[in-house]
C-alpha cells in the first residue's frame with residue numbers, strides 16, 4: 001500500500017464532522033430564513049401567521065441544537081445557468097440579504113428535480129435545492145428549507161404535497177400561482193397539505209423562490225409529491 005494514500009485516508013477519517021455554528025455561510029443563510037419568518041407580515045391571515053410561527057420556532061430550535069453539516073455532492077441542472085442573473089436581480093430588491101447569503105453557498109448546492117419522470121420541457125427550466133432537511137446539507141428531520149429556480153416563461157405543472165404545508169417566498173423575478181395574482185420579491189404564498197398549485201413565471205427574467213416545508217418527520221423524510229398534468233398523473237419523490 002502507498003503510504004501517502006494511507007496518510008490521506010487517515011487524515012480524512014480524522015476530520016471532525018462539521019456543525020452549523022462552525023460554517024458561517026450556512027448559519028447566515030438560515031439566519032435570513034429566520035428573519036423573514038420572524039419579522040415579515042402575515043398580511044392579517046391567521047393561517048399564514050401560524051405557519052410563520054411554526055417555521056421560525058422549529059428553525060430556532062434546530063439552530064440552537066447546532067446540527068451537523070452533511071457533505072453533499074454539488075449538482076447543477078440546465079436552469080442553474082440562470083442563477084447568477086436571479087441573484088443579481090435579487091440583490092437589487094427587497095430580498096437583498098437572502099440573495100447575498102445564497103451567493104455565498106452557490107458552489108455547494110445540490111440542484112435536483114425530485115420527480116421519477118421529468119417532463120422534458122421542465123427539465124431544462126426548473127430545479128430545486130434543499131439547504132436544510134433530512135438529507136442535509138444542514139441536517140434536520142423537523143423542517144425542510146430550500147430554493148426553487150425557474151427559467152423565464154416556465155410553467156410548473158399542477159402538483160400538491162401530501163401531509164406537507166408549504167410556503168414560497170419570492171426572492172427574485174415575478175410569478176403567479178393558479179392564475180390568481182402576480183407576486184414580487186418579498187411576497188409569501190401558503191399551500192396547505194393537498195392544495196393543488198400550478199406556477200407560471202415572467203417572460204423575461206428567471207424566478208427564484210425560497211420555500212419552507214413543515215410536517216411530521218415521516219412526511220418530511222418521504223414526501224409524497226403528485227404532479228398532475230392534464231389527463232395523466234405521475235408520482236414523484238420530493239420537489240417543492
Ligand SMILES: [Fe+2]
Nearest residue numbers: 166197239240
Ligand atoms: Fe409546491
